[in-house]
Structures are given as C-alpha cells and as structure tokens.
Amino acid sequence: MRLSEPFRRRPDVGALPALRRPRAAAWWIVPTALLVAGTVFGVAQWLLTGLPSMPTGPAVTTARSEVIQTALAAGAGVGAAITVMLAFRRQRHQELTAHVTAYLAEHAAADSRHDATERRVTELYIKAVEQLGSDKAVVRLGGLYALQRLAQDNPDHRQTIVNVICAYLRMPYTLPHAITALLAPAEASAAEFLSNEASGDDTDSGKVLELDREGELQVRMAAQRILAEHLRNDRSAVEKDSMQPGQRFWPGIRLDLTGATLVDFEFDHCHVAGASFYRTSFLGDTWFREATFAGNVWFHKATFAGLADFSGAVFAGRALFGSVAFAGDVGFGRAIFTGDVWFEGAAFAGDSTFEDAVFNENPELGGILVTGAGRHVWPEGWRVRVEPDGTRRLQCTSPADREPVVTEQEDVSADDRNMCEP
Known part of the structure; x- marks a missing residue:
C-alpha cells in the first residue's frame, strides 16, 4: 500500500509529431507512372514538332532517334527525382518513428523510476512509523x-x-x-x-x-x-x-493538534494554511509571535499554563478563542485579525494586552472573564465591568469611547454597568 497515489503524468500527446497510417502503394505508383509517361510524351512531342513530317534522309532519322532518347532521359530524370523524394520521405518517417519510440521509452523509464521511488518512500514511511x-x-x-x-x-x-x-x-x-x-x-x-x-x-x-x-x-x-x-x-x-x-x-501545511499536550511550544514566524488547537494544553510558555494563519484557526477550550505571546501574529481567517483559559500573561499586541474574532467565555488570569491590534471586523470580546489582578490593555471600545455577583467581565462601552482602555484591577460602579452591542 502506498503512502499516497499522486496523479500519474501521462505522455503529452501534443508533444508527439503527427503520425499517419501508411497509404496503399497504388496511391503513389499510378501517379508516378503517369508523370513519367507524360514527361516522355511531352518532351518527345515538343522536340518532334521541329522536324519534317516526311522522312527526307538519314539526318532526319538520326534526329528523331535523338529526340526519343532525350525524351526517355527526361522521363528517367523525373523518375530519379521521385525516387529521391521517396527516399527522403522514408528517411523522415524513420526519424519520426525513432523520435516517438525514444519519447515513449523515456516516459516509460520515468514511470518506472516514479514507481520505484514510491515503493522506496512507502518502505521508509512504514519503517519510520514502526519506529514511532x-x-x-x-x-x-x-x-x-x-x-x-x-x-x-x-x-x-x-x-x-x-x-x-x-x-x-x-x-x-x-x-x-x-x-x-x-x-x-x-x-x-x-x-x-x-x-x-x-x-x-x-x-x-x-x-x-x-x-x-x-x-x-x-x-x-x-x-x-x-x-x-x-x-x-x-x-x-x-x-x-x-x-x-x-x-x-x-x-500550505495544515495542523491538527486537537487535544494535544504541548510543552514550551515555540511557533514564532511560522506560516500555516490552517490549524486546530481545540482543547490543546499548552504547558510552560507559548510563543506565536508574528506567526501567520492563512486560514481558520481554532483555540476553543485550549488552556495556557504560562505566557501566551501572540504579538504581531496575523489571523487571515476566523480566529476562535472561545472558552480559552489563560493562566499567565497574554499578549496580542500588533496582532492583525482580518476575519471574525471570537473570545466568548475566555478567561484571563494574568496581564493582557491588545495594544495596536488591528481588527477588520468588530471583535466578539464580550464575555471575557478577568479572574486575576493584572494590567490589561483592551481594544478600543471595551473595558472591564463588574457584574452584580462580583464577576469581572469585558464588555462593550459607549461607541464614543474609541481609545484603548487600560485597567488595573479596577472596580466600576453599578451605574456604569450598562453594556452595548459590539
């Protein structure tokens, strides 16, 4: 069983010269005979028109013999030319046949090498997996x-x-x-x-x-x-x-690390087509600085035991951080979000910053739970509010408040607990 079966390349028919089925011999024998006969007759007729119609002596007879010889020589010349043409055509056909044969042989050899390579790759793959x-x-x-x-x-x-x-x-x-x-x-x-x-x-x-x-x-x-x-x-x-x-x-690589346990995960400056970190446990410090996610990325219900640094990261697709638990400091400074952003239910226990972060769409940050005492720099229009039960959550403030909000374990009065839709 092969590791994968890539699409096999077939010989490019357009690269081959056009070959036709050989025609019957009659198609060139009959025209050649007619051409030679016509040449002999035409030359003889043209030369004989200058001679007297009635024999007048040995000189005329000799002249007529020479005319006939000349006409036959012309016919022979035409026949020789046709022979040369046929020889050239035969040579050309042989060259084309040799070219096509070599072309097909080359592709057959390439296919054989490809099959041998695939078998070798499969053997190495199976052996490596067995070692794992x-x-x-x-x-x-x-x-x-x-x-x-x-x-x-x-x-x-x-x-x-x-x-x-x-x-x-x-x-x-x-x-x-x-x-x-x-x-x-x-x-x-x-x-x-x-x-x-x-x-x-x-x-x-x-x-x-x-x-x-x-x-x-x-x-x-x-x-x-x-x-x-x-x-x-x-x-x-x-x-x-x-x-x-x-x-x-x-x-163009996609990662599926759903439920994995990663220790001191360093992913700075990496580029992936998409990734899933659903329920992934990040132990130690985690770095995603200036990483690029070209597609969607899921961090839903992931846990970060230490520092989580996403500074300068680019999220070109949807970025889902719902119900993520950040036990340490979190940094999204200068991060770029061009798609939907969702932090519903995420918990921040340490310092956090979204300073200079860029959002193409309105981020869904409502419901972020702030559980620890720390310094926070939230996106513009968002700040921490105290719920009636004492829970501290991030909520949308007045649309007029367009500057990033810095909070340090602040308490907000009950009159200032109104929230707006993002």
Whole structure:
C-alpha cells in the first residue's frame, strides 16, 4: 500500500509529431507512372514538332532517334527525382518513428523510476512509523527524524507526514513529575495521583516509569521543533529578493493538534494554511509571535499554563478563542485579525494586552472573564465591568469611547454597568 497515489503524468500527446497510417502503394505508383509517361510524351512531342513530317534522309532519322532518347532521359530524370523524394520521405518517417519510440521509452523509464521511488518512500514511511511505536525513546526519535527527511525530500508527502507527527502529539501522555508543576493546582494533583497509581509502591519501577516519561518528553519536544523548523519561512537575502520560499520551508501545511499536550511550544514566524488547537494544553510558555494563519484557526477550550505571546501574529481567517483559559500573561499586541474574532467565555488570569491590534471586523470580546489582578490593555471600545455577583467581565462601552482602555484591577460602579452591542 502506498503512502499516497499522486496523479500519474501521462505522455503529452501534443508533444508527439503527427503520425499517419501508411497509404496503399497504388496511391503513389499510378501517379508516378503517369508523370513519367507524360514527361516522355511531352518532351518527345515538343522536340518532334521541329522536324519534317516526311522522312527526307538519314539526318532526319538520326534526329528523331535523338529526340526519343532525350525524351526517355527526361522521363528517367523525373523518375530519379521521385525516387529521391521517396527516399527522403522514408528517411523522415524513420526519424519520426525513432523520435516517438525514444519519447515513449523515456516516459516509460520515468514511470518506472516514479514507481520505484514510491515503493522506496512507502518502505521508509512504514519503517519510520514502526519506529514511532517502539518502547525506546531513542528509537522513536530516529523515527521522527526519518519522517522529517522523508518529507523534506518528497514534497507530495509532507502533509501526510505532518499529520502523522500531529497524531503522535495527540496521543495520551503521562507527564514527568517536574512538568506537573506547570499545571493548575487541581490538574497537577490529578496528574500526580495518576502517576503514583501507575508506578505503585515499587520504587525501582517508579524510577523506570519516570525515565520513560522524561524520554517521551524529549521525543515530543523534538516533534514540536520539527514542525516549527519547517513551518518557519526563514529565507536568505537572495530568496527574499526572488520571492522564493526557504528551502526547508513546507508551504500550505495544515495542523491538527486537537487535544494535544504541548510543552514550551515555540511557533514564532511560522506560516500555516490552517490549524486546530481545540482543547490543546499548552504547558510552560507559548510563543506565536508574528506567526501567520492563512486560514481558520481554532483555540476553543485550549488552556495556557504560562505566557501566551501572540504579538504581531496575523489571523487571515476566523480566529476562535472561545472558552480559552489563560493562566499567565497574554499578549496580542500588533496582532492583525482580518476575519471574525471570537473570545466568548475566555478567561484571563494574568496581564493582557491588545495594544495596536488591528481588527477588520468588530471583535466578539464580550464575555471575557478577568479572574486575576493584572494590567490589561483592551481594544478600543471595551473595558472591564463588574457584574452584580462580583464577576469581572469585558464588555462593550459607549461607541464614543474609541481609545484603548487600560485597567488595573479596577472596580466600576453599578451605574456604569450598562453594556452595548459590539
């Protein structure tokens, strides 16, 4: 079974010279005979018109013989010319036949090479995927780097290989004890409980499990780096001048990291066609600085345990951040949103800024929950209001208020709790 079956190129019929079925021999034998006979008759008739009609002596007889010889020679010349023409035509036909044969042979060889390459790619792919299923971290690392090289050398298979890497990151994973400290207290306690249950009372067994988790963490970090390395369009000066992408850049890639657990995820300056981070857990600090999302991107119900920096990011499609939990500081400064923006139900526990952010449409920021004490720079027309139950939510202010609003754990009076539609 092949990794994928790209559309096979067929020989370009338009590039082949037109070949016709050979005609019957009668089509050229009869006209040739008539042409030769006509030439002999015409030359003889033309030369004989100058001779006396009645024989007058040996001189006239000799002249007539010479006329006949001349006419026959002219006919022979015409026949020779026709022979040369036929020889040229035969030579031309042989050349065209050789050209077509070579053309088809070249394409047959190309198809054979393509099939051999596909078989080789499939073998390498299967072997790399088998390595990913190994119980040894170093073997899994080897499988990841084998997939990376395979994708670099075979652009048609890049999306499939990226899908495999994303699927690996989506698989369930038990964190090392050192990483659970990055989680919220309740989640950290649950993770610690599960880790203790898995390790049991055997101390040696627990140490082995902890080493396995740390090794798996290194494998997952390598997978994250592979994605970021090839989705970051780093170009040389020559490539920038020629508007060509970098040699190691994989364009047009879509990511599906739904439910994945990512640690210290660095995605600065990366460019993707679309991405799904639905229910993704971002542990440690997360960087999306100046990243470009050419299509829709989903962060719905994702959790960020540390810093989340989206400074200068470009969201060309819909950007959905509904019910996202930001436990640390958040930065959307200079971010550009050209499509719909939705933050309904998102929770901000640390500092946050939307300073100099650009929105093509009215952003849907209503319902953002501000849970911690911090400094916030909201988009123009939005500010934090205190609900009757003491909950602090972001709401739309008066349309006349067109400047970014800076708040620092402010309390707003009950008379100032009116909200407007964005």
